[in-house]
Amino acid sequence: MTSHSEHHEQHEHLPHSSKELGVDLSGIRGYLFDLDGVLTPTASVHMHAWSRLFTPFLEAHGAAPYSDDDYFAYIDGKPRYDGVRSLLESRGIRVPEGEVTDPPSADTVHGLGNRKNDAFNETLAEEGVEAYPASVAFLDAVQAAGCLVAVVSSSKNAPSVLEAAGLAHRFDVVVDGLVAARDGLPGKPEPDTFERAAELLGLPTEACAVVEDAESGVKAGAAGEFGLVIGVDRGVGRAALEELGADVIVDELDELIPLLPDTTTSLDSPREDRP
Numbered sequence: 001m002t003s004h005s006e007h008h009e010q011h012e013h014l015p016h017s018s019k020e021l022g023v024d025l026s027g028i029r030g031y032l033f034d035l036d037g038v039l040t041p042t043a044s045v046h047m048h049a050w051s052r053l054f055t056p057f058l059e060a061h062g063a064a065p066y067s068d069d070d071y072f073a074y075i076d077g078k079p080r081y082d083g084v085r086s087l088l089e090s091r092g093i094r095v096p097e098g099e100v101t102d103p104p105s106a107d108t109v110h111g112l113g114n115r116k117n118d119a120f121n122e123t124l125a126e127e128g129v130e131a132y133p134a135s136v137a138f139l140d141a142v143q144a145a146g147c148l149v150a151v152v153s154s155s156k157n158a159p160s161v162l163e164a165a166g167l168a169h170r171f172d173v174v175v176d177g178l179v180a181a182r183d184g185l186p187g188k189p190e191p192d193t194f195e196r197a198a199e200l201l202g203l204p205t206e207a208c209a210v211v212e213d214a215e216s217g218v219k220a221g222a223a224g225e226f227g228l229v230i231g232v233d234r235g236v237g238r239a240a241l242e243e244l245g246a247d248v249i250v251d252e253l254d255e256l257i258p259l260l261p262d263t264t265t266s267l268d269s270p271r272e273d274r275p
Helices: 004-010 043-060 068-075 080-090 109-127 133-144 158-164 177-183 192-201 215-223 238-244 253-259 263-268
Strands: 030-033 148-152 208-212 228-232 248-250
Touching: 030 133, 030 192, 043 068, 043 080, 043 109, 068 080, 080 109, 109 158, 133 148, 133 253, 148 192, 177 192, 192 208, 192 215, 208 215, 215 228, 215 238, 228 238, 228 253, 238 248, 248 253
Parallel strands: 030 148, 030 208, 208 228, 228 248
Antiparallel strands: none
């Protein structure tokens, strides 16, 4: 299997057409999916929750107003409290760290993170969430091809989101914010949570593809020895995803379905790249 760096060199300036993507999926036996923005459109729920948190908070501190650009630059894909720290740092605002048990009313890093979490859960309960049809089609196709799948999410709400989207039964391996905290794994943009997911699937990282839409997630994939980093452009921009280390960039994951190996060969034929 070619290395990540070799993949990156081969797939610069990728066109949109699936026929011309030119990416080789034959050696990929596991797909490590980010959740928010890749499988489900919960990124919009998160964006609204962060805006409700930081718009009044920054105004009260006389700081530059909060915008969606802040979400993509400082928050997207990161563990919740890391997102709080990053955004506050961008404005030069210092607040106490606090404790994870801080109430949502506390103006601490943990209190602000808990406040945002309440807003997210309220919105999810009110509106629900439906998985991206194209992503479900790709998930169907990779599982039909005999590949293993996992969810790797910074969110501690991943199980409830998967359940709300009707996808919980599809994933035996979920490495989320709770697992990362329990096992002491650094979050994205470090590759550790993706590496743990590959380990739990019983696959070498080189046989796994990272599927991400967030800057921090693509960075995490590029920082590890993964077979492929697939970038889904949900707003970060194709040029930015490519610069961050995505090997192939798509608008929707079903663009890659024609490139999957035939089911009959992928299930039964021996693999030269087995460890």
